Amino acid sequence: MSMDAADESLLEELLAGKHRALARIISKIENRSPGYRELVSELYAHTGDADVIGITGSPGAGKSTLVDKLAEAYRDQGETVGIIAIDPSSPFTGGAVLGDRIRMASTVGDMDVFVRSMSARGTLGGLSTATADAVKAMDAFGKDKIIIETVGAGQNEIDIVRTADSVAVLVPPGSGDDIQTLKAGILEIADIFVVNKADREGAARTVQELRDMVQLGDESGLAGGGHHSQEVIDAHDDWDDEPDADGAADEGWTPPIVETVAVHGTGVDEFIDELAAHREYLVDSGEHAEQARTRYAEEIRTLLREDVHAMLEDELAAAGGVDDLAEAVRQGETDPYSIATDVLEPVAACLSDLETDADADSR
Ligand code: GDP
Numbered sequence: 001m002s003m004d005a006a007d008e009s010l011l012e013e014l015l016a017g018k019h020r021a022l023a024r025i026i027s028k029i030e031n032r033s034p035g036y037r038e039l040v041s042e043l044y045a046h047t048g049d050a051d052v053i054g055i056t057g058s059p060g061a062g063k064s065t066l067v068d069k070l071a072e073a074y075r076d077q078g079e080t081v082g083i084i085a086i087d088p089s090s091p092f093t094g095g096a097v098l099g100d101r102i103r104m105a106s107t108v109g110d111m112d113v114f115v116r117s118m119s120a121r122g123t124l125g126g127l128s129t130a131t132a133d134a135v136k137a138m139d140a141f142g143k144d145k146i147i148i149e150t151v152g153a154g155q156n157e158i159d160i161v162r163t164a165d166s167v168a169v170l171v172p173p174g175s176g177d178d179i180q181t182l183k184a185g186i187l188e189i190a191d192i193f194v195v196n197k198a199d200r201e202g203a204a205r206t207v208q209e210l211r212d213m214v215q216l217g218d219e220s221g222l223a224g225g226g227h228h229s230q231e232v233i234d235a236h237d238d239w240d241d242e243p244d245a246d247g248a249a250d251e252g253w254t255p256p257i258v259e260t261v262a263v264h265g266t267g268v269d270e271f272i273d274e275l276a277a278h279r280e281y282l283v284d285s286g287e288h289a290e291q292a293r294t295r296y297a298e299e300i301r302t303l304l305r306e307d308v309h310a311m312l313e314d315e316l317a318a319a320g321g322v323d324d325l326a327e328a329v330r331q332g333e334t335d336p337y338s339i340a341t342d343v344l345e346p347v348a349a350c351l352s353d354l355e356t357d358a359d360a361d362s363r
Pocket of ligand 1 (some may be wrong): 057058059060061062063064065066196197198199200260261262263264
């Protein structure tokens, strides 16, 4: 795909490590500015090196505090960090708030912790698509660790967090009903459980309850496999980038439970160790490759759906607009089936022309 000169130099700047270019490209992604597709398309060749970590949990669970401490610890190890904070509903423009947050919480004065907030409100099109594209931008930039922080609630957030290779679910100590009330969907996507606020009463009990639940899940085959389907891998033993399916993959992954006191940074090192262990499991078991395939397949489908949809809307407009057509149906002049066929005809003709051209080219 071809880019205009301005975008080309923007891409060069991003690849050269200019944070300003990274910020501008993410804005283009959010706004779907002209040329964003060509830009994202060019990013792919430079991606694949980052560890993408998803952190989710209810409001007040301590996500922001923990993410700050995690970023700081990674920085101390010499890793660069990008944070995407997803704010599904906030009326605030989160950028400034989050920027302050990081500045206050972080001892590192450099830009190697790059924070970006994204909200459903500020994002044209799907938030999960925009998040995935923003991850691509940070990955291509060269960030070693990319952290997606999101409030765990609806399907939308679950879709978003699936962009991550490893998902940590924060569970604060609670009255005991908490585990039961956690959304099943949230529990199923957890690769690691973090009982934050372990300084609070009831932490040990929450850990025990999670342990029981994980064990139960292991036995019933529900949890314990994380959010990735082992069957798919087994069904494709012939994919040669996969290690032997008889290896670690068969054992699956049992989500560990880590206790943290985010405000003091306690337990963060252990959390980092578990994230590393999960990463290793993903690669060794072949799940990492499978995750990537699943994600790319979904991206291809989403793009095609959007493109075809836009194309059909154009055709519909050219045919007189849906309102006039609906009125024609009401008047008994035609029917929806005939209209659908008529509207699709030029698109289908166009596609078959393309195929004929492609055949001619390949000869
Ligand atoms: P978020 O909404 O999940 O991002 O939660 P925040 O990170 O904003 O934390 C919510 C509140 O819990 C803040 O007042 C934090 O200072 C506090 N907090 C976070 N982690 C801990 C912890 O480990 N122990 C205690 N006691 N408080 C914590």
